[in-house]
Amino acid sequence: MKQLPNRIAVLIAVLVVLSQLMLAGCWSRREIEDLNIAVGMALDQAEGSKAEQKGKADGGNYPKENRYTSTYQVIPSLAQGKGQSGGGSTAQPKPYLNISETGSSIIQAVREVSLRTDRPLFGQHLKVIVVGESVASSSSLLESLDxxxxxxxxxxxxxxxxxxxxxxxxxxxxxxxxxPAFRLHGIARNQYRSNRILPPVSLTALSGKLHSDNSFLLQSLVSEGGxxxxxxAGIIEGKTDKLIGFLNEQEVxxxxxxxxxxxxxxVETFHEKTGRLIMYEMISMKSKIEPVVAGNRISFHVNIESTGRIAETSAEKEDAFKNAFLKRAEQATQKKVEQLVKQALDKMQKQSKVDVAGFGDELRIRYPQVWDNVKNDWDRTFSNVPITYNVKITVKEYGTKGVKKQ
Structure with a gap:
């Protein structure tokens, strides 16, 4: 057998050793059993937990300015669950654990967890962050979430x-x-089922909004009955990055x-003559905000069009398939949408005095020079801008129960 030259043999040996190093796997691995996998986070104004208050009373106190209470929802690991089955209680344990800590900053609260548990928080699987009303209204979100x-x-x-x-x-x-964190994340995907759910705002999108100086909305949550x-939705003012109020569900x-x-x-509405219920379900919808500039005067016109179906009605069966009924259903739905639009505009212009519907963006795109003159105080300007709107509703079908007569 012919032998390889020494130089080639040495090179092959080096390559074999290097390849073994590359196949060594996760040299910096962190075992999942040794971590608290955080899937949700809540941020509130400081309110020490019972464990913290007890520790403070017993002398376990560290000098700090209590500004935030951070709550972390973690998934108990397999190691934490060992020994809990068999024998004693048959009560089903919750599939999550909430850990609350208080500190002068969020990172301090995170580090406080390390003083109470041998498993540090691990945030790469975080799904949702919920900011409490008191925190969002008292300080800038850019500061609180830094x-x-x-x-x-x-x-x-x-x-x-x-x-x-x-x-x-x-x-x-x-x-x-x-x-709970998984449920909230899942509900956010139901936007295609309800126009009372806003487009989800990710951490990346939030950062852009906070640096834009424009006002915007964040989906709001309410706890009820377990x-x-x-x-x-929460209204975040662009100049201060603070929560200044809420839109109710109809305003959203x-x-x-x-x-x-x-x-x-x-859209829930009623037959004009009989008062019977008509439920219009949206199939498609488009809206166009058109800025109109005449000298120093700015105004807007909003053109809204939607096609949909009669999803449910209590109208008499002999009327439900007639074109006259469909026409009245379209008119009633159109009137209700106009009411919703007016209600939202009144809230934005007369009460909150902020633009959270994108009017400023359309002005910036269509008339950049005009926008440069008003962008520094756009919310105040917007509150006095005339806005007109037109709504067109077209009912195309009844679902699987019938078709529109020609």
Whole structure:
């Protein structure tokens, strides 16, 4: 057998050794059993937990300015669950654990967890962040969320919400078979079913909005009866990045009709003559905001069009398939959408005095020079701008029960 030259043999040996190093796997691995996998986070104004208060009374106190109480929803690991089956209680444990800590900053609260558990928090699986009403209204979101926006361990796809009341309550469920953070993340995907759900705002999108100086909306949550519901939206003022109020659910509907960002939803209205219920379900919807500039005068016109179906009605069967009924259904639905649009505009212009529907964006795109003159005080300018609108509703079908007569 012919032998290889020494130089080639040495080279092959070196390559074999290097390849073994590359196949060594995760040299910096962190075993999942040794981590607290965080899937949800809630941020509230400081309110020490019972464990913290007891520790303080017993001398376990560290001098700090208590500004925030951070609550982390973690998935108990297999190691934590060992030894819990058999024998004693047959009660079903919750599939999650909420850990609350208080500190002068969010990162300090995170580090406080390390003083109470041998498993550090691991944030790469974080799904949702809920900011409490008190935090969002008292300080800038850019300041409050500074650590979260900087932290490399937190994925930029995390969804951000505002809570009415304490954020911690939104991470609790009476149902012991579900994980609250997963439920919130899942509900956000139901936008195609309801126009009362806003497009989800990720951490990346939130960062852009906070640096744009434009006002915007964040989906708000409310805790009720051991559950959590998407209800309305928090209004974040562009100049201060603070929460200045809420839109109710009907006002959110109005904003989605104006912005054209709804993917689905219902309009409840009534037959004008008989008063019978008509439920219109949206199939498609588009909206166009048109800025009109004449000298120094700015105005807008919103053109809204939608096609849909009669999803449910209590009309008499002999009327339900007639063109005359369909026409009245279209007119009634159109009138209701106009009411929703007016209600949303009144809230934006007369009460909150902020633009959260994208009027400024359209002006910036169509008339950049005009926008440069008003952008520094756009919300005040917007509150006095005339806005007209036109709504066109077309009923195309009854679902599977009938077809429109020609």
């Amino acid at each position: 650590f979260i926006l900087r932290e490399q361990e937190i994925r930029p796809s995390v969804l951000v919400f505002i809570s009415k009341g304490r954020a911690r309550n939104t991470l609790e469920l009476r149902d012991k078979t579900e994980i 559950g959590v519901k998407f209800s309305g 509907e109005g904003v989605t009709w104006i912005s054209g960002k709804a993917k689905g939803g219902l």
